[in-house]
Structures are given as C-alpha cells and as structure tokens.
Amino acid sequence: MDAFASALGAVSDPFTLLAIVTGAIIGIVFGSVPGLTYSMALALVLPITFKFDTSAAVGMLLGTYIGGMTGGSVSAILLGIPGTPSAAATVLDGYKMTRNGRAGLALGGAVLASGFGGVFSLLVMIVSVDLVARLAIQFGPVEIFALVLFGLSTICGLAGKSLVRGMIAGVIGLLLMTIGLDDMDGVARMTFGWTPLLQGVDLLVAMVGLFAVPQIMKTLIDYKLDRAFRLNASGVRSELPTFRQLRNSFWLMFRCSALGTAVGSIPGTGGPIAAFLAYDHAKRFSKEPQRFGKGKLDGVMAPESANNAVTGGAMIPLLSLGIPGDPATAVMLGGFLIHGLVPGPMLFTTNKPEVYLIYLAIFVAYVTxxxxxxxxxxxxxxxxxxxxxxxxxxxxxxxxxxxxAIRNSFLDVYMMVGVGLIGYLLMRARIPITPIILGLVLGPTLEREFRTAVIMSEGSFGVFFSSTTAVIFYALTIGVIGFHFYGQMRDAKKTRDAANSKKAQQQGAN
Amino acid sequence: MASRRSDIILSTILLLVSALWCWGVVTTIPGAEDGSRLGARGFPLGLGLLLGGLSLIILLQSFRPTPADTIDGEAPPDISRGAELWAVAATVGLLVGYAALLEYTGFMIATALVVAAAVGPVLGIWRPRLILGMSIGLSLGIYLIFGKLLGVYLPYGKLINLAF
Known part of the structure; x- marks a missing residue:
C-alpha cells in the first residue's frame, strides 16, 4: 500500500504529469503524421528524459508510446494513409467514412475504441504481469539465457520477409554491443586502442541514428520526387458515437480488446496483426458483413480497440520477463534500463513503487x-x-x-550520423533495422548470463540443458524460427509457382 | 537481376566484415586463462563466425536459378538514384554541418543557420518569411522548451555563443 501511495504521489507531481502529457502529445503527433514513427519519437524523446528523475522519464516514455499507438488512426481516417502500421486496418472503413462525409464520427469512434482497448489491456496487464513475474523469479542464469534467446527469436517476427536478413541484423546489433570495455574481465574489446570507444556504442545514439536519420532521407527523397501526401480535408470535428451505436459495439470492442491483449503479449507480433485479426473477426461475426469496407463504424472500432490493447499486452513480457515484443517496446526497454529500472521478475520486488507508477502513468496517458x-x-x-x-x-x-544531450559529446553527434548512414544502407540492402536494436538491448544480458552459467558450472556446457524451463524455452525458440522459416518457404513457393505459370502462359501464347 | 547483384555485393561485404571482425577479436582480445570460463573473446568470436555463416547463405541464395526477389518476396524499393544520392548527401551534410556549428557557434546560431540552409539552398524554398520564421521559431522554441523548461543541456559555442 505504501508503494502504491508513493507511486500516486510521484505520478501526481506536476512535472511528472507534464512529462506524461507532453510525451502523449509528442506520440500522437509522430503517430499521426505518415512517415514519422513513434519508435522514432521514443528514440528522440529518450535523450531528453536523461536529466529527468525516474518517474518523469518513465512517464514521458510511456506517454509517447501510448500516444504514438493511438495517433496512427488520425491520418488513416483523414488521408487514407496509416500513420503507423497498426492503423493500416483502420484505413479500410475509416477513410471510406471520410469520403462519405462522416470523418468526425470515424475519429470519435476511433478515440473511444482506443481508450477502451488501452484501459482493458492495462487491467489485464496488472493482473497477469505479477503472476508471470512470480513464476519467473526462480530463474537462474541458464533460464534467463534461454529466455533471452527466445526473446531474440522474435527477430523472426520483426525480420520482414527474409529470416536470414533479420538474423544478420540481430547479429550486427549483438556485435556492436560487444565493443568497449568488457564488464566481467575488464578488458577492451574491438577498440583498437582508441579510448573514446571504451564506453562502447551508446544505445541512445544508435537508436536515434537508426530510427530517425534514414527516415529523414526517405522524406527528402519523396520531396525530390514530388510524391509526398497532401490533405484536402478541413473543418473536421470529432463526433462521439451515439449511446445505441456504443451499446451495439460494446461486445465487439471487448472481444477485440481481449484479442489485442493476447496478440500483444506474444513477442514479435504487434499492432498490425492484432488490428487485421480484429477487423476480420468483426466482419466475420457481423450481421452486415457486406457493409465492411464501405464505411462501417465497427470497421474502425474493432481494429482501433485491438491495436491499442496491444500496448498492455506487450507490457506483460516486457515488465515481467524483460523481453520486448516490438521496436517501440525495445526502445522503451533501453529507456527503462538507462533510468535504473531493470524489467524482469526482480522488478516487482526491488521497484514496486515504480511498477505502480508504470500502471498509473499508462492510465494518465490514455486519458490524455x-x-x-x-x-x-x-x-x-x-x-x-x-x-x-x-x-x-x-x-x-x-x-x-x-x-x-545524452553525454554532452559532439562525438556522439558524428557517431549518430555514421550509424544513421549505415542504417540507411542496410535498409536499402533489405536488412531490417529493428532486430539491430533488439540485439543491442538484449545482447549484454545474453552474454552475461551465458558466461555466468559457464562459470558456475566450471566450464560444463551441459548446464544449459539441466533445467526443464530452459529446455522449454529452447523448444519455443526453435518452434518460432521453424514456423517463420516454413511460412517463408511457403510464400516463396507460391511466388515461384505464380512466376512459372505466367511464364508457361506466355510461352503458350507465343 | 539487380537484386541478385546487390545480394552478391552485400554478402561479400558482410563476409569481409566478418573476417576482419574475427581477426580483430583473435589478435586484440585475450582468451580465457582456464577452461572453466568463456572469457571476453568467446562471444564476439562466435558472433563474428555466425555473421560469416549467414552472409554465406545470402551469397549461395543469390546463385540459385530463381531470382532472389521471388525467394525473399521483397523487391528492392523503386527509388531514383539521383534523388537518393541528393537526399543522403543533404541529410549527412546538414547533420555534420550542424554538429560542427554547434561546437563552434553554440546552439542558437547553429540551429538558425542550419534550418535556413535546409529550407533555402537544400530544399530550394526561397520564401524569406518561411526561412526566417522556421529558423527563429525552431531555435527559440527548442531553447525555451528544452533548455529552460526541461533543463536539457544545450551546447555552448567555443567561438561565439548566444545561449544565456
């Protein structure tokens, strides 16, 4: 109870409140403008929180995350371009509603469904995160290593369509994190005698470089080729659905929120999958499925409640196990670590007030x-x-x-430019960026726990298979990789078959 | 075809990086003193080898009879080479110039100059009110919100300084 009172005191501090509200606004802005991502917003906000106390910093990060997830619907409805990938399903009916002159109702419905989904998932998170953490508190180095390995297997989900390229990105992230002074042995690694490199590649510098710089380049390319978006709407006002519409949509929002929370809790999945599943669910169980895609309000409320419910779902593995499930939670994990909060089972013992603070900050962010x-x-x-x-x-x-602002270092600014350029080149070579961040964030834990386990077993590698929990995590890791590999092969076969039949048709015509 | 060529270039570069990395690890990081520990060398070396292995897979894939595009299911983005070079050069040039200016002229002057350069010469929008408004608005706005309200440290210039 003392912990809760302490968290309540911290969250009602005017500066913390201001930080949450500012974060939420920044998030909505970045989420709503196509081309700006809320992962980028989080990467840019993180250095600013550097000087804040923990409660304000965590509040601002959570505000940005939640604002970003919600903001995507604005441009999806008004422009027909999703501000975030999670809002892609909202375009289907939301933009149709705008074209039918019902933009206000679509926006109002989206806002309401977003808030409902977010608060629903927050409640589920509060109940389940503690349970998962209680199970995980008995984990030793071997289990944590296996768990982090499983977390890294989410690379498959974040890897785009090529598993190998995703793995290459993950390995690049892991390689980068080994540069600098080794904590365990105290020796310099890959610094080649250059003292500034002893402190390693700063996570924040890498995040800003990888998320923001390539995006600036892409925006300038669009400008040069004159293919930027243009908004023609004006005089739009939000309009809430009527009580009757709400009553009709309540169970749909409830089901879609549950679906979004469940999907969000699986690392590597995220908002877009939840939103499309919810849209499909809404259409399948609707009495008027033929009206979907033509401007039906349920077609907006279903994906919006699901993609916002993902936020609470994604917090479950993040807080209880320290496993981020998507780019944004990977950046947040980095932020929590920088501010002295180490997500994982111990968080609930050592930082109870901060855990309550997180719950309260999420609630305030949703209200904002x-x-x-x-x-x-x-x-x-x-x-x-x-x-x-x-x-x-x-x-x-x-x-x-x-x-x-991270370390008052001009060298960091030059490093950010370098990392950004490399990030852009990797993107052009179809190497995804997010797994690099995942490698950077999870790499140190992976190595530390692996080496600790080897030391404790006096050099025996058999220790990694001595725990049932660890073996389950290995099996899950193999399962996740196998599942994605199978999916990739199936897609490739389909594409190949289509290409072959087209070729055969052309030959037949000749 | 272009995709296949770019895959060969990519995998060759990554193989080279992997080889150089492994060489750097072996020659500069001391190994474990006894067999009961992994030491500081084990992880980076293992990762370097893994990178090499994965690069080799990309290289082998690129020699398959079916174009890499259909295997990966992702076609390379359609971007004009000239526009791309311009955008990359403009971004890198502006950021490097900003870093250098921050060091010598401090936050206010550097920000105003870089914003003016970005809007005018780089984007080619020669509207004095826009250039002036954005330069002053951004530098003053960030200074007040981040420097004064949020207490973020903004750089002072070595030569001149307008931040107070």
Whole structure:
C-alpha cells in the first residue's frame, strides 16, 4: 500500500504529469503524421528524459508510446494513409467514412475504441504481469539465457520477409554491443586502442541514428520526387458515437480488446496483426458483413480497440520477463534500463513503487490521449497540412540536440550520423533495422548470463540443458524460427509457382 | 537481376566484415586463462563466425536459378538514384554541418543557420518569411522548451555563443 501511495504521489507531481502529457502529445503527433514513427519519437524523446528523475522519464516514455499507438488512426481516417502500421486496418472503413462525409464520427469512434482497448489491456496487464513475474523469479542464469534467446527469436517476427536478413541484423546489433570495455574481465574489446570507444556504442545514439536519420532521407527523397501526401480535408470535428451505436459495439470492442491483449503479449507480433485479426473477426461475426469496407463504424472500432490493447499486452513480457515484443517496446526497454529500472521478475520486488507508477502513468496517458485527440482534431488537421519535408528539418535539429544531450559529446553527434548512414544502407540492402536494436538491448544480458552459467558450472556446457524451463524455452525458440522459416518457404513457393505459370502462359501464347 | 547483384555485393561485404571482425577479436582480445570460463573473446568470436555463416547463405541464395526477389518476396524499393544520392548527401551534410556549428557557434546560431540552409539552398524554398520564421521559431522554441523548461543541456559555442 505504501508503494502504491508513493507511486500516486510521484505520478501526481506536476512535472511528472507534464512529462506524461507532453510525451502523449509528442506520440500522437509522430503517430499521426505518415512517415514519422513513434519508435522514432521514443528514440528522440529518450535523450531528453536523461536529466529527468525516474518517474518523469518513465512517464514521458510511456506517454509517447501510448500516444504514438493511438495517433496512427488520425491520418488513416483523414488521408487514407496509416500513420503507423497498426492503423493500416483502420484505413479500410475509416477513410471510406471520410469520403462519405462522416470523418468526425470515424475519429470519435476511433478515440473511444482506443481508450477502451488501452484501459482493458492495462487491467489485464496488472493482473497477469505479477503472476508471470512470480513464476519467473526462480530463474537462474541458464533460464534467463534461454529466455533471452527466445526473446531474440522474435527477430523472426520483426525480420520482414527474409529470416536470414533479420538474423544478420540481430547479429550486427549483438556485435556492436560487444565493443568497449568488457564488464566481467575488464578488458577492451574491438577498440583498437582508441579510448573514446571504451564506453562502447551508446544505445541512445544508435537508436536515434537508426530510427530517425534514414527516415529523414526517405522524406527528402519523396520531396525530390514530388510524391509526398497532401490533405484536402478541413473543418473536421470529432463526433462521439451515439449511446445505441456504443451499446451495439460494446461486445465487439471487448472481444477485440481481449484479442489485442493476447496478440500483444506474444513477442514479435504487434499492432498490425492484432488490428487485421480484429477487423476480420468483426466482419466475420457481423450481421452486415457486406457493409465492411464501405464505411462501417465497427470497421474502425474493432481494429482501433485491438491495436491499442496491444500496448498492455506487450507490457506483460516486457515488465515481467524483460523481453520486448516490438521496436517501440525495445526502445522503451533501453529507456527503462538507462533510468535504473531493470524489467524482469526482480522488478516487482526491488521497484514496486515504480511498477505502480508504470500502471498509473499508462492510465494518465490514455486519458490524455482520449481528451487531446477528441478536442484537438482541428490541430491535427492543421498539423497534417505541414509539408513532411519541413517537418524533417525539425527532426534533423532534434536528432542533433537529442544526441548531444545524452553525454554532452559532439562525438556522439558524428557517431549518430555514421550509424544513421549505415542504417540507411542496410535498409536499402533489405536488412531490417529493428532486430539491430533488439540485439543491442538484449545482447549484454545474453552474454552475461551465458558466461555466468559457464562459470558456475566450471566450464560444463551441459548446464544449459539441466533445467526443464530452459529446455522449454529452447523448444519455443526453435518452434518460432521453424514456423517463420516454413511460412517463408511457403510464400516463396507460391511466388515461384505464380512466376512459372505466367511464364508457361506466355510461352503458350507465343 | 539487380537484386541478385546487390545480394552478391552485400554478402561479400558482410563476409569481409566478418573476417576482419574475427581477426580483430583473435589478435586484440585475450582468451580465457582456464577452461572453466568463456572469457571476453568467446562471444564476439562466435558472433563474428555466425555473421560469416549467414552472409554465406545470402551469397549461395543469390546463385540459385530463381531470382532472389521471388525467394525473399521483397523487391528492392523503386527509388531514383539521383534523388537518393541528393537526399543522403543533404541529410549527412546538414547533420555534420550542424554538429560542427554547434561546437563552434553554440546552439542558437547553429540551429538558425542550419534550418535556413535546409529550407533555402537544400530544399530550394526561397520564401524569406518561411526561412526566417522556421529558423527563429525552431531555435527559440527548442531553447525555451528544452533548455529552460526541461533543463536539457544545450551546447555552448567555443567561438561565439548566444545561449544565456
């Protein structure tokens, strides 16, 4: 109870409240503008939180995360372009509603469903996160190693369509984290005698470089080729659904929120999958399936409640096991670690007030998001009219300021540019960026637990198979990789068959 | 075809990186003194070898009769080479220039100059009110919100300084 009172005191501190609200607004802005991602927002916000106390910093990060997840619906509805991948399913009916002159209702419905999904998943998270953590508290180095290995297997889910390329990205992240002074033996690794490298590649520098710089480049390319989006809507106001509409949609939102929470708790899945599953579910069980895709409100509320429920779901493995499930939670894990919070089972013993703070901050963030998005829609319309290339100029400045603020080092700014350039080149070579971050964040734990287990067993590698829990995690890891590998092979076969039949048809025609 | 060529280039570069990495690990990181520990060398060496192995898979895939595009299911993005070079050069140039200016002229002057350069010469939008508004607005806005309200440390210039 003392811990809860302490958390309540911390979250009601004006600075912490301001941090949560500011984070939520930044998140909504980044989430709503196509081309800006909320992972990028989190990477840019992280250095700013550096000087804050833990409660304000954690509050701002959570606010940004939740704001970002919700904001994607604005451009999905008004422009027909999802601000975030999670809002892609919202486009199907949301944009149709705008074209039918019902943009206000679509926006209002989306806001309400987002808040419902978010608060639903928060409640599920509060109940389940403690249970998972209690199970995980008995974990030793071997089990933690196996668990982190399983976490890294989520690379498959974040790898795009090529598993090998995703794994290459993950290995690059793991390689980068080994540069610098080795904590266990106290020797320099891969520094080649250059003292500044002893402190290693800073996680924040890497995050800003990898998420923001390539995005600026892509925006400038779009500007040069004159293919940026344009908003033609004006005078739009949010309009809440009627009581009758709400009553009709309540169970749908409930089911979709449960689905979103469940999907979110599986690392490597995330908002887009949850949203499309929810949309499909809504359509399948609707009395009027033929109206989906033509501007039905349920087609907006179902994916929006599901993709926001993902936030609470994704927090379950993040807080209880220290396993991030998507790019945004990977950045948040980095942020928590920097502010002295080590997600995992011990968090619930050593940092109980901070755990309650996280719950309360998520709630405040959702309230902010709902209020801000409902009343501030005119602001969003104006925001979406700002050309993206001018926004890129502001982000470029934030990259420099944010990176410098991490350690007051100009070298970091140059490193961020270098990492960003490498990130862009890797993207062009179809190597995904997110697994690099996952490797950077989880790498140190993976290595530390592996080496500790080897030391404790006096050099016997058999120790890694001495625990049933660890073996289960290995099996899950193999299962996840196998499942994605199978899916990839099946897709490749389909594409090959289609290409072959097209070729045969052409030959037949000749 | 272009995809196959780029895969060969990518895997060759990664194989080279992997070889150089392993060489660097073996020659600069001391191994474990006894067999009961993994030592500081084990992990980076294992990862270097793994990178080499994965790169080799990409290389072998690129020699398969079916184009790599259909195997991976992802076609390379359609981007004009000239626009891409311009965007990359502009971003890197502006960021490097900003870092250098921050060091010598401090936050306010550096930000105003870089924003003006980005909007005018780089983006080619020669509207004085926009250039002036964005330069002053961004530098002053960030200074007040981040520097004053949130207490974020903004750089002071070695030569001149306008932050107070």
């Amino acid at each position: 998001v709902v209020v801000f998005q409902y009343f501030g829609i005119r602001g969003f319309v104006k925001l979406l009219k700002v050309p993206p290339h001018l926004m890129a100029v502001g982000i470029l400045i934030m990259c420099g300021v944010g990176t410098f």
